[in-house]
Amino acid sequence: MSTFPVTLEAINQRIDALDVTAYAHTRNYLNGSVSRLSPYLSRGVVSLPYVMNRILQRASVNDAQKFIYELCWREYFQRIWFEQGNRIFSDFNNAQQPVKHHQMIKSVADATTGIEAIDQGIQELYSTGYMHNHVRMYVASIVTNVGQVHWHNPSKWMYYHLLDGDLASNSLSWQWVAGTFSSKKYFCNQDNINTYGNTTQRDTFLDQSYEAVMRMNVPEVLQPVISPDLTTILPVVNSPLFDYNLPLLLYNSCNLDPLWRNEEPANRLLILEPSYFNHYPVSANVMDFILSLAYQINGLQIYIGEVNDIPALAAFPEILSKEHPAFRHYPGIKDEPEWLFPSVNRVKGSFTSFWKACEKNLMQKHTP
Numbered sequence: 286m287s288t289f290p291v292t293l294e295a296i297n298q299r300i301d302a303l304d305v306t307a308y309a310h311t312r313n314y315l316n317g318s319v320s321r322l323s324p325y326l327s328r329g330v331v332s333l334p335y336v337m338n339r340i341l342q343r344a345s346v347n348d349a350q351k352f353i354y355e356l357c358w359r360e361y362f363q364r365i366w367f368e369q370g371n372r373i374f375s376d377f378n379n380a381q382q383p384v385k386h387h388q389m390i391k392s393v394a395d396a397t398t399g400i401e402a403i404d405q406g407i408q409e410l411y412s413t414g415y416m417h418n419h420v421r422m423y424v425a426s427i428v429t430n431v432g433q434v435h436w437h438n439p440s441k442w443m444y445y446h447l448l449d450g451d452l453a454s455n456s457l458s459w460q461w462v463a464g465t466f467s468s469k470k471y472f473c474n475q476d477n478i479n480t481y482g483n484t485t486q487r488d489t490f491l492d493q494s495y496e497a498v499m500r501m502n503v504p505e506v507l508q509p510v511i512s513p514d515l516t517t518i519l520p521v522v523n524s525p526l527f528d529y530n531l532p533l534l535l536y537n538s539c540n541l542d543p544l545w546r547n548e549e550p551a552n553r554l555l556i557l558e559p560s561y562f563n564h565y566p567v568s569a570n571v572m573d574f575i576l577s578l579a580y581q582i583n584g585l586q587i588y589i590g591e592v593n594d595i596p597a598l599a600a601f602p603e604i605l606s607k608e609h610p611a612f613r614h615y616p617g618i619k620d621e622p623e624w625l626f627p628s629v630n631r632v633k634g635s636f637t638s639f640w641k642a643c644e645k646n647l648m649q650k651h652t653p
């Protein structure tokens with residue numbers, strides 16, 4: 286079985302196999318019981334409520350609470366994106382400082398920082414398209430806070446390789462680490478990495494107290510820079526054939542939901558817009574994953590081009606898509622997003638206040 290199978294059956298099995306108790310105790314460890322569901326959530330194959338409700342069919346709210354709390358982080362970042370739009374792509378609350386440059390650190394891109402757990406995590410990213418949350422935090426911290434690089438271009442490098450690449454979770458997490466979305470920067474040291482990475486490494490540039498790491502000059506190994514080549518290779522496909530008596534359903538790399546309006550006769554079209562992928566490039570691995578998920582949707586055809594260049598667009602009786610901040614330019618009707626806690630609207634404050642409101646809602650709904 287591949288690391289990230291693409292059938293809905295396999296995804297359901299993955300949800301059903303998650304041990305929420307083990308998750309709560311081990312999620313921060315690099316070999317912990319994490320769900321690896323993010324590629325399916327980010328690509329819109331399954332929604333947050335779909336995952337939560339399926340988990341709650343067999344686990345109590347108390348047992349599943351830590352997992353639901355993490356799902357809420359995703360919802361929080363998404364909702365900020367929906368409300369604030371492109372503001373998430375620049376320093377959100379505070380300017381990052383100090384910043385020496387806007388490039389990428391060569392030893393990070395080459396997985397040769399000398400810190401075993403991190404270099405392995407970067408290799409895993411290249412080979413599988415997945416990186417554990419704690420490694421993402423370590424990498425982002427080394428790049429932005431120790432290497433003093435502005436977060437934006439390095440975040441694009443990571444996004445490029447992630448099967449779960451999600452512009453809100455990615456940009457805002459990098460900003461959280463770099464202190465532009467949060468009140469303080471996130472730092473790590475070798476002791477912390479050894480604890481969670483199950484290593485015993487010593488004498489690295491991070492083998493120091495937190496205070497020393499926070500004050501250090503940029504270590505030599507983090508000084509050489511590169512500009513990674515981040516280009517998207519779009520597939521070559523046949524021109525789609527349309528039935529202009531039926532509605533047009535637009536899918537994209539963030540909506541590959543096989544159950545979306547699946548009973549309705551329609552033209553189903555995955556649209557891959559070059560302008561979008563020029564702006565936010567993805568690797569060949571990621572593109573293969575997107576296409577493999579798309580092939581699970583009955584009758585789906587693929588169109589490479591801008592939405593307004595779809596032949597005779599005005600001739601369709603209806604055009605439908607799912608509402609999404611990256612695709613607001615689509616014409617037609619937009620189905621509402623599926624939130625975990627649609628009645629909670631406090632997203633302008635901190636995550637903690639958002640979570641408190643969600644938790645209250647969760648307990649009210651699920652406590653007998």
Ligand SMILES: Cc1cc2nc3c(=O)[nH]c(=O)nc-3n(C[C@H](O)[C@H](O)[C@H](O)COP(=O)(O)OP(=O)(O)OC[C@H]3O[C@@H](n4cnc5c(N)ncnc54)[C@H](O)[C@@H]3O)c2cc1C
Nearest residue numbers: 319320321322323355356358359418421450451454455458
């Ligand atoms: C620098 C950095 C970049 C990141 N980039 C992305 C990204 O591009 N796409 C992405 O989906 N996530 C991103 N994350 C968040 C998080 O690392 C991943 O969602 C998580 O590691 C996915 O693995 P999992 O499904 O096994 O997580 P689990 O721990 O099993 O969590 C279950 C689900 O909860 C959500 N979740 C968990 N932790 C977070 C978190 N910290 N922030 C937001 N949602 C979370 C995810 O949807 C995840 O699938 C990033 C985090 C950091 C620190």
